[in-house]
Amino acid sequence: MGLRNLRTSNPVFNGYFWDDGKSSDKTMSVFGIFVKSFIGILVIAAITTYLWKLNEEGMSMKWFTLGGMLAAIIISVLISVRQHWAPYLVPLYIVAKGVFLGGFSAYAHRNFSELPYQAIGVTIITFFVMLLLYQTRIIVVTKKLRSVIITVCASIMVVYLISWILSFFGIKSYLWGTSWVAIVFNIVAAIAASFALLLDFDYIERYKNKAPKRKEWLATWGLLATLIWLYIETLRLMQKLAIRF
Numbered sequence: 001m002g003l004r005n006l007r008t009s010n011p012v013f014n015g016y017f018w019d020d021g022k023s024s025d026k027t028m029s030v031f032g033i034f035v036k037s038f039i040g041i042l043v044i045a046a047i048t049t050y051l052w053k054l055n056e057e058g059m060s061m062k063w064f065t066l067g068g069m070l071a072a073i074i075i076s077v078l079i080s081v082r083q084h085w086a087p088y089l090v091p092l093y094i095v096a097k098g099v100f101l102g103g104f105s106a107y108a109h110r111n112f113s114e115l116p117y118q119a120i121g122v123t124i125i126t127f128f129v130m131l132l133l134y135q136t137r138i139i140v141v142t143k144k145l146r147s148v149i150i151t152v153c154a155s156i157m158v159v160y161l162i163s164w165i166l167s168f169f170g171i172k173s174y175l176w177g178t179s180w181v182a183i184v185f186n187i188v189a190a191i192a193a194s195f196a197l198l199l200d201f202d203y204i205e206r207y208k209n210k211a212p213k214r215k216e217w218l219a220t221w222g223l224l225a226t227l228i229w230l231y232i233e234t235l236r237l238m239q240k241l242a243i244r245f
Helices: 029-054 062-081 083-112 115-135 142-165 179-207 216-243
Strands: none
Touching: 029 179, 029 216, 062 083, 062 115, 062 142, 062 216, 083 115, 083 216, 115 179, 115 216, 179 216
16 A cells, blocks of 8 residues: 555545645635634534434434435535535535534433433544644654554555445444444444544644645544534444443
8 A cells, every 4th residue: 555545544635635736825724724724613513503403303314314425425425525625515415414413313312311422522522632643743643643543544444435335225233233343343433533533633734834825624624524523423422321221
């Protein structure tokens, strides 16, 4: 495998920053990424809260969850192949993810009302812990660490994909149960998502004030994708533990 294929563990960062693009006087900044990410999180939270309210009124979230997930996947593919469309597509991706998360977490909010908030809290704490570990260089993102994280994340995504495909044939995967195997897998996936943040931080730092301004949208896309993944794994783990115990 070439070095180019080991540059990031986050699928949305594939080819990230390695195309030259058009020159611009303005460059990507950490502040710009922060503002875009923060606004994106607010939009996702607003959509999620609204869908929770609809769910409490008796509306099914099945199609919201499925529709949001498929829309997010399609938009992600479009961004990957048409990166210059990112300023227009990333906002749509944020809306799609909001719809998906609203539907996905509605069950937990309805049956375990505190779990989504606890999962959000864990996600935020994990984000800052990993940022601290990265900034203090307690954990250094080396080529070897990068390749390990990429391999683990890719393996997890393949397992999820196979599990999803098998579900169309009526084969229920152990991943969706509450067995200890499913719980351990969730823990591994949550840890992998946490370490994926290190790679996001590394690439944002490496190319800040260098990449074109429009790349802030791609950086925002990648960072939000990792945070959402971490939140989903955390919430699923909490749900399984709540049901089991």
